[in-house]
Amino acid sequence: MLENIVALLKESGVHAWEINDVKTRGWEFYFIRHALDQHRAKELEHIQIRVFQLVEDGAFLGSASAELPPTASEAEAKKLIDDLAYRATLVKNKPYTLNPPRPGQPMEAPVDLSAIAGDFLRAVRSLPETVGEDVNSYEIFVNDKLRRFLNSEGVDITERYPDSMIEVVVNARRDGHEIELYRNFQSGTCDGEDLKEKLAKAMAYGRDRLRTRPTPKLEKADVLFSGADACEIYSFFVERCNAGMIVRRMSDWTPGKPISEELRGDKVSVFARRELPNSSKNRGYDSEGAPIRDAVILREGVPQEILGDRMFSSYMGLENSFMPSNIEVTGGSCSEEELRKAPYLEAVEFSDFQVDSLTGDIFGEIRLAYWHDGETVTPVSGGSLSGSMFDFMKDMRMSKAQTQYDEMRIPSLTLLKGVTVTGAES
Amino acid sequence: MKAPFSAYLSGIKPGLRQLIRLLRPDYDYVSVLATDSKGLSVRISRHARTVGSETMTTERGVVVRLCKEGQYSEYALSSFDPARPEAAAAEIREALEAQRALLAETGVQPYPTPLLPDEPVTLFVEKETEQLPEETDAKPLVEKLSALIDRMGEQSEELVECMASAQSTHISKLFLTENRDMSQSYVYSEGFAVAVAVREGRNQVGFESLSSLGGPELFDQLPAAGDKAVKTALELLDAGRIEPGEYEIIASPEVTGLIAHEAFGHGVEMDMFVKNRALGKEYIDKRVGSDLVTMHEGALCAENVTSYAFDDEGTLAGDVIEIDKGILKTGICDALSALRLGVAPTGNGKRENFAHKAYTRMTNTLFDSGTDSLEDMIASIEDGFLLEGMESGMEDPKHWGIQCIVKLGREIKQGKLTGRIVAPIIMTGYVPDLLGNISMLSPHREVFGSGGCGKGYKEWVKVSDGGPYLKTKARLG
Numbered sequence: 001m002l003e004n005i006v007a008l009l010k011e012s013g014v015h016a017w018e019i020n021d022v023k024t025r026g027w028e029f030y031f032i033r034h035a036l037d038q039h040r041a042k043e044l045e046h047i048q049i050r051v052f053q054l055v056e057d058g059a060f061l062g063s064a065s066a067e068l069p070p071t072a073s074e075a076e077a078k079k080l081i082d083d084l085a086y087r088a089t090l091v092k093n094k095p096y097t098l099n100p101p102r103p104g105q106p107m108e109a110p111v112d113l114s115a116i117a118g119d120f121l122r123a124v125r126s127l128p129e130t131v132g133e134d135v136n137s138y139e140i141f142v143n144d145k146l147r148r149f150l151n152s153e154g155v156d157i158t159e160r161y162p163d164s165m166i167e168v169v170v171n172a173r174r175d176g177h178e179i180e181l182y183r184n185f186q187s188g189t190c191d192g193e194d195l196k197e198k199l200a201k202a203m204a205y206g207r208d209r210l211r212t213r214p215t216p217k218l219e220k221a222d223v224l225f226s227g228a229d230a231c232e233i234y235s236f237f238v239e240r241c242n243a244g245m246i247v248r249r250m251s252d253w254t255p256g257k258p259i260s261e262e263l264r265g266d267k268v269s270v271f272a273r274r275e276l277p278n279s280s281k282n283r284g285y286d287s288e289g290a291p292i293r294d295a296v297i298l299r300e301g302v303p304q305e306i307l308g309d310r311m312f313s314s315y316m317g318l319e320n321s322f323m324p325s326n327i328e329v330t331g332g333s334c335s336e337e338e339l340r341k342a343p344y345l346e347a348v349e350f351s352d353f354q355v356d357s358l359t360g361d362i363f364g365e366i367r368l369a370y371w372h373d374g375e376t377v378t379p380v381s382g383g384s385l386s387g388s389m390f391d392f393m394k395d396m397r398m399s400k401a402q403t404q405y406d407e408m409r410i411p412s413l414t415l416l417k418g419v420t421v422t423g424a425e426s
Numbered sequence: 427m428k429a430p431f432s433a434y435l436s437g438i439k440p441g442l443r444q445l446i447r448l449l450r451p452d453y454d455y456v457s458v459l460a461t462d463s464k465g466l467s468v469r470i471s472r473h474a475r476t477v478g479s480e481t482m483t484t485e486r487g488v489v490v491r492l493c494k495e496g497q498y499s500e501y502a503l504s505s506f507d508p509a510r511p512e513a514a515a516a517e518i519r520e521a522l523e524a525q526r527a528l529l530a531e532t533g534v535q536p537y538p539t540p541l542l543p544d545e546p547v548t549l550f551v552e553k554e555t556e557q558l559p560e561e562t563d564a565k566p567l568v569e570k571l572s573a574l575i576d577r578m579g580e581q582s583e584e585l586v587e588c589m590a591s592a593q594s595t596h597i598s599k600l601f602l603t604e605n606r607d608m609s610q611s612y613v614y615s616e617g618f619a620v621a622v623a624v625r626e627g628r629n630q631v632g633f634e635s636l637s638s639l640g641g642p643e644l645f646d647q648l649p650a651a652g653d654k655a656v657k658t659a660l661e662l663l664d665a666g667r668i669e670p671g672e673y674e675i676i677a678s679p680e681v682t683g684l685i686a687h688e689a690f691g692h693g694v695e696m697d698m699f700v701k702n703r704a705l706g707k708e709y710i711d712k713r714v715g716s717d718l719v720t721m722h723e724g725a726l727c728a729e730n731v732t733s734y735a736f737d738d739e740g741t742l743a744g745d746v747i748e749i750d751k752g753i754l755k756t757g758i759c760d761a762l763s764a765l766r767l768g769v770a771p772t773g774n775g776k777r778e779n780f781a782h783k784a785y786t787r788m789t790n791t792l793f794d795s796g797t798d799s800l801e802d803m804i805a806s807i808e809d810g811f812l813l814e815g816m817e818s819g820m821e822d823p824k825h826w827g828i829q830c831i832v833k834l835g836r837e838i839k840q841g842k843l844t845g846r847i848v849a850p851i852i853m854t855g856y857v858p859d860l861l862g863n864i865s866m867l868s869p870h871r872e873v874f875g876s877g878g879c880g881k882g883y884k885e886w887v888k889v890s891d892g893g894p895y896l897k898t899k900a901r902l903g
Contacts, residue, residue, distance in 0.1 A: 026781075027525060028783070029525075029529075029534075030783065031537075032537045032700060032701055034534070034535075035534075035535055035536060035537035035538075036497065036529065036534050036535065036536050036537055037498070037537050037762075038497070038498040038499055038500060038762075038783070039497075039499045039500075039522070039525045039526075039529065040499060040500040040501070040502070040783060041499075041500075041501050041502075041518075041521040041522060041524075041525060042501065042502040042503065042781050043501075043502075043503045043504070043505070043517065043521070044487070044502065044503070044504045044781055045504050045505060046504070048480075062475075062477075063476060063477075064476070064477040064478060065476070065477075065478040065479070065480065066478060066479035066480065067479070067480055067484065069486040069487075069504065070504055070505045071434075071486065071504070071505055071506065071507075080479075083479075087477040087564050088477070090477055090564055090565050090568045091470070091475035091476060091477055091568060092475060093474060093475055114524065114528050117525075117528060118528055118531070118532060121528070121529075121532045121534065122532060125532065125533075136701055136702070136703060137701045137703070165884075167882060167884070169701070169703065178702075178824075179824065179825065180703060180824045182882060184882060184883050184884070217670075219670070244474075247473055248471070248472070248473045248474075248586065248587045248622075249586035249587065249624065250586060250587055250622055250624070250629055252624075252627050311474065312473075312474075351820040351822055351827060351829040351854075352818070352820035352829060354818065354831070356850075358622065358629050358631055359628070359629050359630060359631060359850070360628065360629075361850050363829075363831050363850070363852045364829075364852075365820070365827060365828075365829035365852065365854045367822070367827070382827070382854070383854065383901070383903070384829070384852045384854050384901075384903040385903075386670075386850075386852050386903050388628075390627070390628060420667075420670060420903060421670075422670035422671070422852070422854070422901060422902070422903030423670075424854075424901070
C-alpha cells in the first residue's frame, strides 16, 4: 500500500512529504489477583502522512497531516492527499528542509511475543507473596513493532523493536488496614529478575506505609529522591535544552553559557544515548528520519549540543540534530553516606510527582516518605512538596551511582535542598 | 443538521455480521465494536502552525469481544476486509488460541465471570451539529486563530509565546451482537488558548479552554478565551508563593470539576470495586460529604465531549446520582464488572480507542448547584483563597487522598479579595473532609471537557466535569 501512497504523493505535485507507517502485533493479559480477567491480541497498522507546500513563492512552508486507514480505497487515499495538499497551503511557517538520507543503524531486534509474555507471566507469578503483602492485579502488554519511515528527500528506513509494559498494583495489610502501591514499568523485553526486585521493594514500602504518621510541618527541608520520580527532575534539564523551547523563547539556556551563575552543588551533565540496556526507546532513527546518536546535551551545567525536531533545529541551524530517545545523567559527586546526612526527608511514593519544565514548578502529594531526624527514621505520609527547580538546581546534590528507569539512566539518589513541605499534622 | 453516520461502517456492517456468525459456533458470546471517527485540528502559535485531521479520538478499526468457557478475550484489527470475513475469523482464532496455549502452559486460571446478556436492542442515533469537521474549510479557521495569536501577542512585550488550538471530532460507532444493532454519530469540539509570559528567565502560563457537543461553530468563542489567557499569564508574573497551611477556599467551577473528578469520579469506578481497590465499596449508603453535596455522573447528565448514546460495550448511556445530599448511593460500572458484582451496568464502559480494553470510565461528572452567591461566599471568609484554573489531579480511591494542582489563588482577607495572587497551588487532603466541609454552593454550573483522563498513567479518554463555585476547607501548599 505504501508504494501506492508514494505514487499518489508524487502525482499530487506537493513540495515535500513524509510517511510514518507503524505495524503493531500486540499481546495483552489482564489479571485480578492471579486470575485472568481477559486476554487480548491486536494486529494494527497506522499510516501517518504529512504533506508540505511552499507558500507565497517560497517565503513560507506549510504542512498538514492525517492518518490514512489501511482499509482506505485508492479514491479515499487520493482525496486525503488532495485535502492535505490544500490544507498545507493555509499555514505559514518559516521554510526548512526535511531530513536528508544520513548514515545510521536501524534497530532490528527480533521479537517473540509468546516468549516475552511468558517471561512476564512467570516473573509475576513467582513473586514471594505473604499474608501481609501480595499482588492485587496486573496488566501485561507486549508489542512487536515494525516501523517504516519514508520522505521525499529519499529517506527510507525500516526498524523493528519490542515495546513492553507491565502495570502492577501491590497490596500490604495489617490489623484490618490495607494499602496499595501502583507500579508501571516500561521496557523492551522482560527482565524478570529486575522486575521481581522492584516489586519486592514495592512490597517493603507497602509494609512501611501501614505504619506511617502524618508528615510533620517542616516548612523547608532537604528532600532525597531515591526512586523513578527523580526522572521528572532530570526531564526538566532535557526539555530546557530542546530546540523548540529555545526558539519559542520559553527557555533562555544557551550553548556555552552556564544554566545559572550560582551553581554551588553538583553540576548536572546530560547525554543522549542511542541505546540503553533493554530500553523500550532504543531506536536507530527518530520519528522524522534523523539518525539517533550519542550526544552531549549538558556538561557540568553548561548546555552543549541543542537537539530537537527538524523544524526548530533548522531554525537554529542545527543540521545534525535529532529527537533524543534515551537519556543518561551524570555529575553526581556524592556517596550514599554523604547524601544521607540528617535531617532530611526521603520521598519514595507520590500521588503524582510533577516538574513543569516551562515554569520550573515542582509538585507532589506525599504517599510515603521517611523523615530522618538524626536519631530515628519515621515513615510519614500526607502533605506535599513544592518549590522551583530554578532554585533547587543551584544546590542540588547527586550520587555517583546510577539507576536505569527504562529510557533514563540517572543518579540513584538526588538531593534537593530547601523544598517547601506542607505537612499533614493537624 | 444531523451528524451523518459513517458510510464506511454501514458498508462493512454485513461483513461484520457474517464475522459474528462465523465465530459464534466456537464461542459463547461474540460482539463487535467498529469505529470510524474523523477530525479536524488546527494549532497556531507564533512559531509553529499546523493543520491536521487527527485528534485524541480519531480512529478506524474493529474490536471483537469473545467468551469461551467463562474466559473473555478480545481481538482488535485495523484492516477488516468485509469481503473476506472468514479470513478475519481465522486470524482471530489463531491468535487467541496461541495465547490460550501460553496461558495453559503457565497454569493461568480464568476469573469466573457470567456470560454477558444479549437482549435485543436496535438503536440509530445521529446527534445535532451545525458543522462537520471533515467538511469544514480550514482556511477561515486558520485565519481566525492567526489573527487571535497576533492580537494576544500585541498585549505585552513580556509575552513570548501565544497559541490557539481548535479541534473537532466526528464520532461514528457501530456495536453488533447476534441480537444488537446499535449505531451512533455525534460531533464534539474543543479549543484552547495559551499565553506564555516571561520575566527574569521565569515563565508563567495562562490557559483557557472551551468544549461542547457540536461542531466547529464553537471556535467563535476562542477570542474571549485568548484574552483571558493573556490576562492570567501577565497576572501570574506578579504572583507570590502561598504560605502552606489549611485555608477556607472557594473553588471556581473548573476547580470544582477537578475535585468531582478526582474525589468521587475515580473513587466509584466499580471495576476498582471488583479488585477491592476502592474504599467507596464500603461506604455505600454512608455519609461522604455535607448535606449540600449531590453529584451526578453519566453521558446523559450534560451535553459535552462524551455525551454518547451508548458506551463501547453496547450499554445504553445513563445518568447516575452517585452522591445524594452527602450520602454515597452508588458507583459507575462497565458491563463485565457489573456481572462480577451482580449489579446493572451504567453505560460507563469506555475504551481509549478500538485497540484498547474497555474499563469503567467517567463521562460527565458534576456537582449539583446551590443557592449562595459568589459575593456572599467571599464575604464569609476571614482568611482564604479563591482558587482558579485547573492544571492536573490524581486520584487515590483506596485511601481517599486527593491531589489537585491549581493554577492560582486569589487572596481573601476579612471578606474581601485583596488583589494578591499566589501560584502555583497544590491542594491536598482527605476526600470526606473536603466534601464534608462544603458549606456554600453557587446557583450556576459550568461544564469543562477540554482535557483527557487516564486510568493510572494510561488509557486516555475524553471526560468532562464541573459544577458551581463551592466553599470548603483544604490544605494548600
